[in-house]
Amino acid sequence: MSRPRILVVDDEPQILRALETNLRGAGYEVDTAATAEDALSTAAARRPEAVILDLLLPDGRGTDVCRELRTWSSVPVIVLSAVGEESEKVAALDAGADDYVTKPFGMDELLARLRAATRRGTPSGEPVLDVGEIRVGGRPVQLTPHEFDMLRLFAQNEGKLLTHRTILREVWGPAYQVESHYLHVYVSQLRRKLEPEPARPRYLLTEPGAGYRLVNPASRP
């Protein structure tokens, strides 16, 4: 099996070099690009399996790269954002980015996101949901149809960021894409049924301004 190929886009040479070295050590082939233009042409030429994309580039914004990329590719995109760039991060997610990490970040975090983003479909192994009766920690829970649909969506995308928009589209249908306040209420209800301590969620995490993520605490760094 050939090594999966990753494209890293950042205008800081030292960040680029560190990521390249580490990703190579983690078993990836790595291409790098320092500009938006370079990023798009490299993505087209090398067909990477994931793109790690800085939001601020000398010749444009990562968001625009993302939007452009989405017109011909569904390659998973993880954006590198920073505190203070929240609105840019949300714009990038709206433009089709799959996930984000906030600078500065550790390699384990980035690699976990990368694994989640490149994983397609339901992970192998034990089914996460036993349809018919849902048990959390051995304790059966009653879910409404919407809660069930949400839980299924989260379980199928374990570890991945699900934006408000995605969850609304998948669970409620395309007509509800902008009404995220519904979502906060439903998620908090679901959390109350799933989490041992809903105020300190361990499984169903809020990504402020972006969406939600179901994680398996055992596999977290």
Place this chain on the structure above:
Amino acid sequence: MAALASAGAVALVTAAIAVARPYVPVLSLGVLYVFAVLPVAVAWGLAYAIPVSVASMLAFNFFFLPPTHTFALRDNENWFALAVYLVTAVVVSELAARARRRAVEAEQREREAALLAQASDALLRGTELAEELERLRAPLADVLGVLSARVELGPSHEHGYPLRVGTRGIGAVVVPDGREPDSAVRDRLFPALAALVAVAVDRDELQREALEAETLRRSDAAKTALLRAVSHDLRSPLTAIDAAASGLQSETLRLRDDDRRALLATIRVESARLARLVENLLDLSRLQAGAAQPRPELWPPEELIAQALDELAEANTRVVLELDDGVLPVRVDAAQIERVLVNLIENALKYSPPDAPVRVAVEGGDGEVRLHVIDGGPGIAPAERDRVFEPFHRAAGTGTRGAGLGLAIARGFAQANGGRVWAEPAERGAHLVVALPAEPRA
């Protein structure tokens, strides 16, 4: 004066009658005294007209009515004549006084109107309100008929005449000499004056608010720029360090020895960059606080350049030197001028292509030593030539690298040492110059 003229008038008419007596019946001449009463009444009013009437009657009686040269009143004609004189005196005086009052009043209103016109012009011009009110003091006192008067602003006043618009207190007219201005004038003038001052106060307030908002907006924009620049410049090295360090620490990554060395080098390089940024920020705040006191010593310029190149370490291989042995030494703080040169050369290296040389030339003349730093980068647009020296300024279209502190610090230190830094117009690339005062040859 008035009394003398009154007596003169009576004497004049008496003389005229004496002249006419041979030709006209004396009784019908008595009416001529009206010409004495009339002008006196017009000119000086009743107070003089009545004595003139009585004097006229007595003179007629004494000089012309038989028995002459006595005051004996023999018949009713005398009384009749006196009545005519008195009625004339009263009526004419009243008419004349009324006309005089009207004239005075018209003049007063004219002055009031002029004052209001002047006030509206002054108060609405948009200059300093307090100054304009000060300028209105003299005309106001004049119109009010007092020695001095002034307008004081503020909603409530214990003394003075309040200026109000509706229920809103605008201020007061204060008359320090204690005289009371005419109430009719006050009633006419003060509401109009109050309205004008109110408009001026409001306009002043709006102007101040607009100015404050603008000042706030500017300092806000500056803070935002600072925050963005500093957060980006702090975070980029931190991100590289964190990524490199966590890669080295990770047990799951399989890193070769040269990978490990590369990651360690990244940590070193980025730590140095962070240190430099912190140093730059400290330098800038020292310069802005005026705490960067130079300790001048005598230095040959090439020695300063050598120190700067040493500081730049391996990057200095791209620097091409054009020295001049005949250049005079300069009396400067070497560490500060080294910062100036390092920042200029670093900037030139950063903005020119990776393998392009950066020229550093030394030249003397006109009592100063000029150090030129010339690169092969995109150059500086004419409009940016001065703005590149502002802290946190980044030339448009150059991406996000650097906090925009280097040139600001360079200029600050050069000025602290009596020198200047500027961007020279150049065909291509950027051409920056540091000029330092030369030490005269002993």
